[in-house]
Amino acid sequence: xxxxxxxxxxxxxxxxxxxxxxxxxxxxxxxxxxxxxxxxxxxxxxxxxxxxxxxxxxxxxxxxxxxxxxxxxxxxxxxxxxxxxxxxxxxxxxxxxxxxxxxxxxxxxxxxxxxxxxxxxxxxxxxxxxxxxxxxxxxxxxxxxxxxxxxxxxxxxxxxxxxxxxxxxxxxxxxxxxxxxxxxxxxxxxxxxxxxxxxxxxxxxxxxxxxxxxxxxxxxxxxxxxxxxxxxxxxxxxxxxxxxxxxxxxxxxxxxxxxxxxxxxxxxxxxxxxxxxxxxxxxxxxxxxxxxx
Amino acid sequence: xxxxxxxxxxxxxxxxxxxxxxxxxxxxxxxxxxxxxxxxxxxxxxxxxxxxxxxxxxxxxxxxxxxxxxxxxxxxxxxxxxxxxxxxxxxxxxxxxxxxxxxxxxxxxxxxxxxxxxxxxxxxxxxxxxxxxxxxxxxxxxxxxxxxxxxxxxxxxxxxxxxxxxxxxxxxxxxxxxxxxxxxxxxxxxxxxxxxxxxxxxxx
Numbered sequence: 001x002x003x004x005x006x007x008x009x010x011x012x013x014x015x016x017x018x019x020x021x022x023x024x025x026x027x028x029x030x031x032x033x034x035x036x037x038x039x040x041x042x043x044x045x046x047x048x049x050x051x052x053x054x055x056x057x058x059x060x061x062x063x064x065x066x067x068x069x070x071x072x073x074x075x076x077x078x079x080x081x082x083x084x085x086x087x088x089x090x091x092x093x094x095x096x097x098x099x100x101x102x103x104x105x106x107x108x109x110x111x112x113x114x115x116x117x118x119x120x121x122x123x124x125x126x127x128x129x130x131x132x133x134x135x136x137x138x139x140x141x142x143x144x145x146x147x148x149x150x151x152x153x154x155x156x157x158x159x160x161x162x163x164x165x166x167x168x169x170x171x172x173x174x175x176x177x178x179x180x181x182x183x184x185x186x187x188x189x190x191x192x193x194x195x196x197x198x199x200x201x202x203x204x205x206x207x208x209x210x211x212x213x214x215x216x217x218x219x220x221x222x223x224x225x226x227x228x229x230x231x232x233x234x235x236x237x238x239x240x241x242x243x244x245x246x247x248x249x250x251x252x253x254x255x256x257x258x259x260x261x262x263x264x265x266x267x268x269x270x271x272x273x274x275x276x277x278x279x280x281x282x283x284x285x286x287x288x289x290x291x292x293x
Numbered sequence: 294x295x296x297x298x299x300x301x302x303x304x305x306x307x308x309x310x311x312x313x314x315x316x317x318x319x320x321x322x323x324x325x326x327x328x329x330x331x332x333x334x335x336x337x338x339x340x341x342x343x344x345x346x347x348x349x350x351x352x353x354x355x356x357x358x359x360x361x362x363x364x365x366x367x368x369x370x371x372x373x374x375x376x377x378x379x380x381x382x383x384x385x386x387x388x389x390x391x392x393x394x395x396x397x398x399x400x401x402x403x404x405x406x407x408x409x410x411x412x413x414x415x416x417x418x419x420x421x422x423x424x425x426x427x428x429x430x431x432x433x434x435x436x437x438x439x440x441x442x443x444x445x446x447x448x449x450x451x452x453x454x455x456x457x458x459x460x461x462x463x464x465x466x467x468x469x470x471x472x473x474x475x476x477x478x479x480x481x482x483x484x485x486x487x488x489x490x491x492x493x494x495x496x497x
Contacts, residue, residue, distance in 0.1 A: 039343070058344045062337040063436045067359075067444055069451065070329045074460050075362065077324040085316050149427060160430065167320070172464065180463040180470075196471035214472060230411045230441070231434050240427035243355040243416045250413035264317055273319050277367070285397060285472060286375045 076178045077224050079169040080273035083261035086163045089249050090152050093141030093256075095134060100142045103135050137256065144252050148245030158239045160246075162253045163229040166261035168270035170219045195219070201288060211288030216278060218292060221270045223261065226254050321367035322407050325460035328361045328448045332411075332440050336433055340425065349425025353433060358415035359441060361448040362408040363457035369402040370482055373469070396476035397469055403481055404458040406449065409441045 011019060039056055087093075104120075107129055123129050124139035131139070151158045172178055176192045197215040228250040241249075279290040333356040340349040365371070376396040421427065466477045 056343055057348065058341045060337075060339045060341075061432075063334070064336075065332055065334040065436065065440050067440060067447070068331045068333075069447070070331050070358070072326065072328045072453075072456070074456075075324045075327050075364070076460065076464055077364075079320050079322045079324065082318050082320050083316050084318060177464055177467040180467050192467060192471035196468070198473055227408075227410050228413050230437060238429045238431045241430040242353065242418060242421045242427055243357065243433060244418035244421070246430065247413050247416040247418075254413075266317060269317050269319075273321070277321055281371070281373060282472065285373045285469065285474070287472070 074173075074178070076172045076175075077169060078172070078274065079167045079224055080277065081168050081266055081270045083166040083168075083257070083264055083266050084163065085257055085260065086161055087253055087257075089160045089162055089253060090141040090145040090150065091159055093137050093252075095138070098134065098138055100138065103131070103139060107131065140252055144248050148241060148249055150239065150241065150245065150249075158237065160239060160241060160249060162249060164253050164257040165225075165227050165229065166223060166257055166266060167225040168221060168223050168261075168266045170221050170270075170274060171224055172219050175219055198287075212286075213289040213291060214282045214287040215291050215293060216282075218271070218274060218278075221267050221274065223258065223266065226258055228254055319368075323365045323367055323461055323464065324362045324407060325364040325404075325464065326362070326453055326457040328451065328453050330359045330361070330444050330447070332357055332359055332437070332444070334433070334436060334440065336428065336436060338428060338432065347424075350422065351425065351428045352420070352422035353428050354419040354421075355433075356415075356417045356419070357437070358412045359444050360408070360410055360412060361406060361445055361453060362410075363404055363406050363448070363453045365402055365404055365457075365461050366407065367402065370400070371402065372400040372482075374398040374400070375474075376476075376478075394475045395473055396478065397474040398478045398480055399465055399469070400480050400482050401461070401465075404454045404461065406445050406453065409445045411437055411441065 107123060111123070111129055120139050120143045124131065124136045124143070145152050150160070175195065177195070195217050199213040199215055201211045201213050275292050282290045334354070336351075336353045338349065338351045339347065342348050374397065376398055462477075462479055465479075469477050
């Protein structure tokens, strides 16, 4: 009577040993593979913030900086207004219904001398190319986004919100106000008279009983500063972008903001605020009337 | 339309002046001193999968100039109080009248750091090693914010506030001197102590 178990094939003992070993190896591989897949999934989940404190990815960061004091300077700048704008680069420079291909196609047929592969920035700033201001900006933004390595096209859709601050007021650095005031000798404070005079108001003049009038000539009101906020404005994605890329994006945003701040009437507003502040101060100082020339 | 597109004589988009004007904000700041620093930063990031397989290795070296400006935030209050001429005062106290010197008291806010700003135009990138992708903007920008805080503290230590206050006095003296006040006395307003004045761009 054959009493041999039928669960294993009837093999010679040495083959049976090999069969069992092979089975164990296969099971080991399957188990290892399952563990590896699980590990990858856990690692990816942890990398995406799913499992705090655990990751199969080891991260190491080094940050070192050396700061050197370079120079100092005296300033005599009075800022009275600021223009603040946050732009989404590059999409704010790419109006709907406009496409780079159509602009370049149109311009290349009219200007065959341009090498569109390398001259996009040149083309964008050449008045002979016959582009509208928005089209120029579009091309500049397109080129700069590419140079900065920003993958703004679908599906990545990378963008950077940038906040720009334009300030206006007056700078008296080159005027006698920066030299201070000394009563004696009179030559020392004479130049101040070009900017500030006092007059006696005759009784009856402008309906007043009399008094003193301050007459001021303000130095030219100008844009005193344009700066980009150093941190990308929030909310915004954390995009791969180096300082060199940030530099060229900032330059475009800053140059474009200057014209928009001017259109917003920043200089007029700066004058209004400066006059209002000085008028208040001089009335408080005892003048009866303040006039700006 | 075809003619216009060929001739590039399209109509420019009208400027929305009202929307632009809404972005204007009044400020009253007198900037009287500026310190400039140069920051050279090195950042490195590496990632390994299962602690042994390198998946990313990024290195970045760049420099940027950071300017610190100090002065007076006049919106916190600047007031003047004429004290009359010493001739009036002497007359009132029965003294013999001498040549009149008009005096005025100026109540000023304390000087403060008004701006700490990295100048983007001065950025110089020495290299950027990008194995596994470029470094994210938040990585180097958050390091820059830390550097800016250090720089602001150093500028205060080097006396930027003292210098800014002295220059502000020069400017105000010139203005009031031209207005006929020969004797200008400065008093610091008590409302905002200098130590608590916020440093823009630097988190407390």
